[in-house]
Amino acid sequence: xxxxxxxxxxxxxxxxxxxxxDNQIGAFEAVPPYPPRTEREAEFYSLRDGEMFINMxxxxxxxxxxxxxxxxxxxxxxxxxxPVLGYLHRGVEKxxxxxxxxxxxxxxxxxxxxxxxxxxxxxVMAFEKLLDVEVPRRAEFIRVLTGELLRVSSHxxxxxxxxxxLGGLAPILYSFxxxxxxxxxLAAITGQRMLFNYFRIGGVNGxxxxxxxxxxxxxxxxxxxxxxANIGLLNENEIFVRRMRGIGxxxxxxxxxxxxxxxxxxxxxxPYDVRRAHPYSIYPELEFDIPVRGTGPEGGDSLDRYLLxxxxxxxSLKIIDQCLHAMPDGPxxxxxxxxxxxxxGRAWAAVEAPRGLYGTYAISDGTDQPFRMKIHDPSxxxxxxxxxxxxxNLMADTMAxxxxxxxxxxxxxx
Amino acid sequence: xxxxxxxxxxxTLAGRILIPLLFLLIVVAPxxxxxxxxxVGPWLVSVxxxxxGIIRFVVAITGVLLFSIPAAFIIIYMELxxxxxxxxxxxxxxVGPGGAAHSLVAGLKVLSKEDFSPAxxxxxxxxxxxVLVFLTAVMTFLVIPFGPGLVGQDLNIGLLxxxxxxxxxxxxxxxxxxxxxxxxxxxxxxxxxxxxxSYEIPLTLSVVxxxxxxxxxxxxxxxxxxxxxxxxxxxxxxxxGALIFFIAATAEANRTPFxxxxxxxxxxxxxxxxxxxxxxxxxxxxxxVNVFIVSALMVTLFFGAWNSPLDINMAMLFxxxxxxxxxxxxxxxxxxxxxxxxxxxxxxxxxxxxxVVFALPFYLTRSxxxxxxxxxxxxxxxxVVAVGAAFTLAFIGWDWVAxxxxxxxxxxxxxxxxxxMRGTFPRVRIDHLMGFAWKWLLPAALxxxxxxxxxxxxxxxxxxx
Numbered sequence: 001x002x003x004x005x006x007x008x009x010x011x012x013x014x015x016x017x018x019x020x021x022d023n024q025i026g027a028f029e030a031v032p033p034y035p036p037r038t039e040r041e042a043e044f045y046s047l048r049d050g051e052m053f054i055n056m057x058x059x060x061x062x063x064x065x066x067x068x069x070x071x072x073x074x075x076x077x078x079x080x081x082x083p084v085l086g087y088l089h090r091g092v093e094k095x096x097x098x099x100x101x102x103x104x105x106x107x108x109x110x111x112x113x114x115x116x117x118x119x120x121x122x123x124v125m126a127f128e129k130l131l132d133v134e135v136p137r138r139a140e141f142i143r144v145l146t147g148e149l150l151r152v153s154s155h156x157x158x159x160x161x162x163x164x165x166l167g168g169l170a171p172i173l174y175s176f177x178x179x180x181x182x183x184x185x186l187a188a189i190t191g192q193r194m195l196f197n198y199f200r201i202g203g204v205n206g207x208x209x210x211x212x213x214x215x216x217x218x219x220x221x222x223x224x225x226x227x228x229a230n231i232g233l234l235n236e237n238e239i240f241v242r243r244m245r246g247i248g249x250x251x252x253x254x255x256x257x258x259x260x261x262x263x264x265x266x267x268x269x270x271p272y273d274v275r276r277a278h279p280y281s282i283y284p285e286l287e288f289d290i291p292v293r294g295t296g297p298e299g300g301d302s303l304d305r306y307l308l309x310x311x312x313x314x315x316s317l318k319i320i321d322q323c324l325h326a327m328p329d330g331p332x333x334x335x336x337x338x339x340x341x342x343x344x345g346r347a348w349a350a351v352e353a354p355r356g357l358y359g360t361y362a363i364s365d366g367t368d369q370p371f372r373m374k375i376h377d378p379s380x381x382x383x384x385x386x387x388x389x390x391x392x393n394l395m396a397d398t399m400a401x402x403x404x405x406x407x408x409x410x411x412x413x414x
Numbered sequence: 415x416x417x418x419x420x421x422x423x424x425x426t427l428a429g430r431i432l433i434p435l436l437f438l439l440i441v442v443a444p445x446x447x448x449x450x451x452x453x454v455g456p457w458l459v460s461v462x463x464x465x466x467g468i469i470r471f472v473v474a475i476t477g478v479l480l481f482s483i484p485a486a487f488i489i490i491y492m493e494l495x496x497x498x499x500x501x502x503x504x505x506x507x508x509v510g511p512g513g514a515a516h517s518l519v520a521g522l523k524v525l526s527k528e529d530f531s532p533a534x535x536x537x538x539x540x541x542x543x544x545v546l547v548f549l550t551a552v553m554t555f556l557v558i559p560f561g562p563g564l565v566g567q568d569l570n571i572g573l574l575x576x577x578x579x580x581x582x583x584x585x586x587x588x589x590x591x592x593x594x595x596x597x598x599x600x601x602x603x604x605x606x607x608x609x610x611x612s613y614e615i616p617l618t619l620s621v622v623x624x625x626x627x628x629x630x631x632x633x634x635x636x637x638x639x640x641x642x643x644x645x646x647x648x649x650x651x652x653x654x655g656a657l658i659f660f661i662a663a664t665a666e667a668n669r670t671p672f673x674x675x676x677x678x679x680x681x682x683x684x685x686x687x688x689x690x691x692x693x694x695x696x697x698x699x700x701x702x703v704n705v706f707i708v709s710a711l712m713v714t715l716f717f718g719a720w721n722s723p724l725d726i727n728m729a730m731l732f733x734x735x736x737x738x739x740x741x742x743x744x745x746x747x748x749x750x751x752x753x754x755x756x757x758x759x760x761x762x763x764x765x766x767x768x769x770v771v772f773a774l775p776f777y778l779t780r781s782x783x784x785x786x787x788x789x790x791x792x793x794x795x796x797x798v799v800a801v802g803a804a805f806t807l808a809f810i811g812w813d814w815v816a817x818x819x820x821x822x823x824x825x826x827x828x829x830x831x832x833x834x835m836r837g838t839f840p841r842v843r844i845d846h847l848m849g850f851a852w853k854w855l856l857p858a859a860l861x862x863x864x865x866x867x868x869x870x871x872x873x874x875x876x877x878x879x
Binding site for chain 1: 497500501502503597598601670671673674677678679680681682836837838839840841842843844845846
């Protein structure tokens with residue numbers, strides 16, 4: 001006859017690992033359970049007097065995605081920090097090498113779950129180079145139009161997250177209203193609200209329809225006004241500005257040395273934008289400025305990064321307006337065979353996304369799958385700045401500085 | 415109701431004991447009280463009337479304990495709803511009309527949850543720290559005057575008592591943070607200690623000027639001096655003091671933008687991270703009771719306490735004096751016996767007549783309505799009007815009714831301000847917080863004290879000479 005008893009309550013012994021876990025104070029430490037593998041690890045995981053480790057993430061209310069940052073703190077001051085990646089790793093590059101060219105678009109989509117069209121754009125452009133396809137003009141206009149809409153939505157969300165990480169509750173909900181209008185609009189032509197899977201090799205999946213145009217017109221009629229309101233929301237808030245100014249400073253040289261791209265680079269005073277530096281699509285025909293901030297000796301801080309994104313929204317609105325006025329008629333897809341077999345070769349394509357330079361390097365061996373595909377993600381590069389700029393700052397600013405760099409974990413862990 | 419019954423079905427042991435006790439309190443206690451009053455009332459009165467002080471004390475403590483829970487419930491609901499509308503959301507809307515019973519069900523939920531304490535926590539301290547926090551919050555109610563004469567204990571050192579008891583809360587928070595065996599909790603507790611100790615000083619100094627002006631530390635005494643019209647409120651004689659008090663009190667109550675102790679984007683939930691069940695409930699209630707206390711203090715000290723902004727009778731006397739008018743003060747004699755046979759007529763005829771009068775329009779305009787339905791509607795309407803009339807009469811006739819109503823209107827206006835701030839401001843950083851307390855608030859409070867003292871001396875000299 002068997003009797004059922006509570007294993008912990010009845011037969012608790014010294015050997016039971018569950019019991020021991022409760023009694024081991026070390027089990028709750030952030031120190032990894034293996035001996036240090038590198039010099040840096042050995043140095044980081046040894047504590048001096050008065051210091052302690054604290055985990056920010058992977059389950060923390062304010063990490064953006066599942067990022068874990070081990071902070072070494074002395075009181076409230078961050079002595080050092082160590083980002084631990086890999087909680088969202090899917091092996092996307094390997095997956096892409098085992099999918100055919102059409103399939104890859106849906107594989108890379110979730111890497112950039114905030115503005116996923118840009119993550120589709122880079123591989124699609126690389127494959128078009130491999131295949132020597134000319135994309136119809138209307139398709140290019142639609143790509144730019146939807147891309148810039150998504151840039152507005154992404155920067156709106158950035159504004160909200162920034163405020164939320166500084167403890168302001170309201171702006172994130174206002175941000176989501178703006179984002180919701182834009183994703184609803186895009187859902188009318190793509191069928192999805194988040195992972196659009198819309199760009200195709202040689203064009204886009206669907207033409208602009210009535211619902212999209214009516215929603216867009218509705219939104220455009222008050223977009224400029226909404227932009228002004230967003231600028232007024234936090235720019236004059238004393239608490240907000242004081243917490244952002246001078247925090248997380250990245251000077252021009254550091255930014256260039258770390259190969260930072262996108263708004264984070266332009267906020268450090270470097271006027272580099274892929275849309276102007278290596279023009280693609282129809283961007284050479286459009287009129288827009290490259291906003292630059294942080295050119296002064298005290299520039300490149302979190303506030304500059306925040307303000308620069310607001311400037312970019314204004315430029316995006318200008319581009320959307322021009323796209324709508326110059327939109328040509330015509331086909332939206334190039335004529336292509338079902339099964340794509342590009343000639344052997346290699347291609348690199350890069351686009352300017354809300355987070356920086358998204359690049360794809362694809363090598364074709366003549367089959368219907370790429371031989372090798374490398375994805376360059378700007379969030380991964382930009383996140384490295386946290387380790388440089390956070391030392392000596394306060395713990396409360398860790399999340400704020402991280403948010404000001406605007407990382408998306410999908411692309412970082414790939 | 416289904417949500418309430420669902421919550422009830424999951425109630426744990428503690429809840430099974432506490433909920434019947436609550437019902438006992440609500441249902442049985444009044445019946446017992448009435449029975450006692452009838453049977454042993456006269457004897458009791460003769461005994462008790464010789465010990466009024468003690469009775470008053472016990473009643474005040476009981477009342478304060480019973481009052482703090484609904485006050486916290488209302489503020490929690492208000493916060494959820496007001497911030498929701500500020501964020502263009504709807505907020506709680508499931509339980510009760512407009513979600514009004516939401517916080518009640520949340521309270522039941524808290525009761526029904528597992529009372530968990532983490533491994534390696536200091537059990538004794540972990541258990542009693544929330545009680546200490548809650549107790550210090552509730553104890554401050556004792557000296558707050560809700561209306562003329564309606565004060566638990568009119569201590570002549572009321573303000574000192576307030577600051578002393580309020581300062582004890584930090585011990586509870588620190589113990590809660592330390593005993594949880596969690597680094598977030600520890601940081602939260604230490605932040606609480608640093609913040610509350612720093613802001614205690616400008617908080618106390620900001621009212622010293624007011625004490626000089628009022629000449630008393632009794633809150634009832636301070637409230638009495640602000641009667642008449644709103645020009646007598648201390649906020650107009652102590653604007654700087656009121657501002658400093660408001661800021662420091664916000665920090666003392668750990669409210670946004672000074673809510674560093676439970677900054678969720680930095681240290682998860684601060685000292686409350688490891689708490690669950692009713693222990694968390696105590697911490698949570700204490701926070702909202704503190705919001706009410708801070709608002710009530712703001713009103714009592716600077717915004718005229720229970721006094722209405724303009725006393726009508728005083729205004730009339732003033733006009734009579736200044737302009738030679740002949741206005742008669744409104745006096746309502748709330749003595750029903752004085753009506754004699756008229757009272758009988760009032761009770762018997764007026765309800766019937768008014769019911770019929772109110773029912774007639776319904777009956778005449780809605781052809782589908784039956785007579786009894788129209789009468790029912792009329793009766794309901796009569797009740798609304800009667801209750802409104804009774805309240806109006808009481809408001810005019812009894813100054814304590816008017817006092818309570820004014821006090822709560824003003825207090826909840828301040829609660830609204832706190833909720834508004836929570837919906838609007840980002841959080842300040844710990845070094846900004848400390849810098850602000852020591853570099854700005856403390857010198858400003860000292861300046862305020864200096865100016866007030868100088869002004870009093872100068873005015874006295876001018877009056878004498």
